[in-house]
Amino acid sequence: MNNYTQIFVGTAFTSDSSEKISILKDYLFCINHSGMISKIVAPQDEEYQLLIETHKGQDHFHVLDDGHYLLPGFVDLHVHAPQWAQSGTAQDLPLYDWLNTYTFPLEAKYSDLDFAQSVYGNLVDTLLANGTTTALYFATVHKEASLLLAEICAQKGQRGLVGKVVMDDPEQNPPYYRDQDAETALRETEEFILAVKELNKTVKQGVYPVVTPRFIPSCSDEALKGLGDLALKYDTHIQSHCSESDWAHHYVKERFNKHDAFALNDFGLLSDKSVMAHSNFLSDEDAALFAETGTAIAHCPLSNAYFANSVLPLHRFRKMGIDIGLGTDISAGATPSLYDNAKQAVISSRMLEDGVNANLPADERGVANSRITINEAFYLATAGGGESLSIPVGRIKEGYAWDVQIIDTKVPAAKLPIFDPNEDLYDIFQKIMYNVRPENIREVWVQGEKVHTR
Numbered sequence: 001m002n003n004y005t006q007i008f009v010g011t012a013f014t015s016d017s018s019e020k021i022s023i024l025k026d027y028l029f030c031i032n033h034s035g036m037i038s039k040i041v042a043p044q045d046e047e048y049q050l051l052i053e054t055h056k057g058q059d060h061f062h063v064l065d066d067g068h069y070l071l072p073g074f075v076d077l078h079v080h081a082p083q084w085a086q087s088g089t090a091q092d093l094p095l096y097d098w099l100n101t102y103t104f105p106l107e108a109k110y111s112d113l114d115f116a117q118s119v120y121g122n123l124v125d126t127l128l129a130n131g132t133t134t135a136l137y138f139a140t141v142h143k144e145a146s147l148l149l150a151e152i153c154a155q156k157g158q159r160g161l162v163g164k165v166v167m168d169d170p171e172q173n174p175p176y177y178r179d180q181d182a183e184t185a186l187r188e189t190e191e192f193i194l195a196v197k198e199l200n201k202t203v204k205q206g207v208y209p210v211v212t213p214r215f216i217p218s219c220s221d222e223a224l225k226g227l228g229d230l231a232l233k234y235d236t237h238i239q240s241h242c243s244e245s246d247w248a249h250h251y252v253k254e255r256f257n258k259h260d261a262f263a264l265n266d267f268g269l270l271s272d273k274s275v276m277a278h279s280n281f282l283s284d285e286d287a288a289l290f291a292e293t294g295t296a297i298a299h300c301p302l303s304n305a306y307f308a309n310s311v312l313p314l315h316r317f318r319k320m321g322i323d324i325g326l327g328t329d330i331s332a333g334a335t336p337s338l339y340d341n342a343k344q345a346v347i348s349s350r351m352l353e354d355g356v357n358a359n360l361p362a363d364e365r366g367v368a369n370s371r372i373t374i375n376e377a378f379y380l381a382t383a384g385g386g387e388s389l390s391i392p393v394g395r396i397k398e399g400y401a402w403d404v405q406i407i408d409t410k411v412p413a414a415k416l417p418i419f420d421p422n423e424d425l426y427d428i429f430q431k432i433m434y435n436v437r438p439e440n441i442r443e444v445w446v447q448g449e450k451v452h453t454r
Helices: 048-055 081-086 095-111 113-129 143-156 182-200 221-234 246-256 260-266 284-293 301-307 314-319 338-354 374-381 383-389 425-435
Strands: 006-015 021-031 037-041 061-063 068-072 074-080 132-138 159-163 207-213 237-242 274-278 296-299 324-326 404-408 441-446 449-453
Touching: 006 048, 006 374, 006 425, 021 048, 021 425, 068 425, 074 081, 074 113, 074 274, 074 296, 074 324, 074 383, 081 095, 081 113, 081 132, 095 113, 095 246, 113 132, 113 143, 113 441, 113 449, 132 143, 132 207, 132 237, 132 383, 132 441, 143 159, 143 182, 143 207, 159 237, 182 207, 182 221, 207 221, 221 237, 237 260, 246 260, 260 284, 284 314, 296 383, 301 338, 314 324, 314 338, 324 338, 324 374, 324 383, 338 374, 338 425, 374 383, 374 425
Parallel strands: 006 061, 006 068, 074 132, 132 159, 159 207, 207 237, 237 274, 274 296, 296 324
Antiparallel strands: 006 021, 021 037, 068 404, 404 441, 441 449
C-alpha cells in the first residue's frame, strides 16, 4: 500500500468503448512511481476504506472538491506548432494559396530560435491549459528549432511527438523555405531522430521523434523513400497529410497514377505507428490499406470545414477497422481546444448525414448512417488518440498513464448549467463536453505529475 506516489478520490468519466462512457463514481485511483495507474478501487471494494484510512491527510492523497470531475487528458493528433503564431487568421484562401501566401513565409521565420522559443513555449502552455496532455507536432524544416520544441515539451511536462518537416522538392516549395536537397533532409532527419531519442532518456512522460514528410506534393521520391527507410531503421512514428483536399488528392494521382495511400505505402510510410491527417478522400481500397497496415487517421473537423472540401466519413472508416483520433490542425483549425473539435466532429457528422442542399429531396440530400454522438467524439479525443499512437494513454484505466484533467463545474467565471444537486452524472458529462472552457480546467496531470494549475 505504500508504493503509490499519488492517490485520488473522486468521480471520473472515461471511454469504455467508442460509444459507451464509464462513470466511476467516488473511486480511488492509485498512481505508482512511474506515473501509471496501478490500481482503481471501487467504493464497495474491501480495501477501499483501508486505503483511505492509511493515506488520508498526507500530501499525496487528493480528494476532489464537490463539483470537480476527472477526465482523461486529450490526445491531439495533428498540430502545426509554428502556425500557432497565425492562428485565427488567414482562413480565406484555398489550401494551395494559403500555404504559399501565409504559411510558408511564417514557418520560414523559425530559423530564429528566439522566435521559436516564444511561440513554442506559449503553445505548449496553451495546449496543456486546454487539457491536451499528448500532442503530435509538425515543426518546421529547421532541425534546431524542431529539437527545441521537443525540449520545451520535455521541460513543461507534455508528452510530445515531434517531427522535423521534410519538404525538398524545388518545384513545389519556395526557395526561401525548403530543405536544400533530399540528402540534406535525410541527414538532418536522422540527426534529429537520434537527438530526440537521447533526450527521451531523461523524460518521464516521453518525447518521441516522428518521421514527417509534409505531404507527397512537397517531397521528392528520393526523400520519401529515404524517410520510409529511416522510420524502419529507428522504429519511429510517422506522420503526414493524406488525401486532404481535391487539389492534394488529384496532384498525387497525376504524379504517380495512384492515390496517396498507395503511394505512401510504396515508400514505406504506412505502418501501425503512422498517423495520416485528414484522409477525407480515401476510397474503400485506400481505407482497406490503412486498416491492413495499422495506419491511423487524425480527424480535424474544424480544419476540414475550411480546407478539405468534404466531411470525413467517420463511421464508414471505423467499421473498416481504422483507428481514428482528433486533431486541432492549428492553424487551419483556429482553436487549440479539442473540446471545440469534439463538438465540431458531431456537427459535421450530422451535416454529412442530413445533407446541406435544401433544394434536394431529404432522402437524396445526405449520406445515411453518418452521425456520431458526443460519446464517440469524446472517445476520439481520448482513447482513440492513444490507440492511434499505440501508447497507453487516453483512458482512466489500470495500466494507463495518469494523464488527466480535473474539471471544476462551479468555477465562478464559467459555471456550468448544473442546478440540481442530484443531477444525473451522464448529463453532467455531456454538459462538460459541450460547455467547458479553459477556466474550468483546474489541474492537468501528465504521467503522474501536475503540469498545469489554475
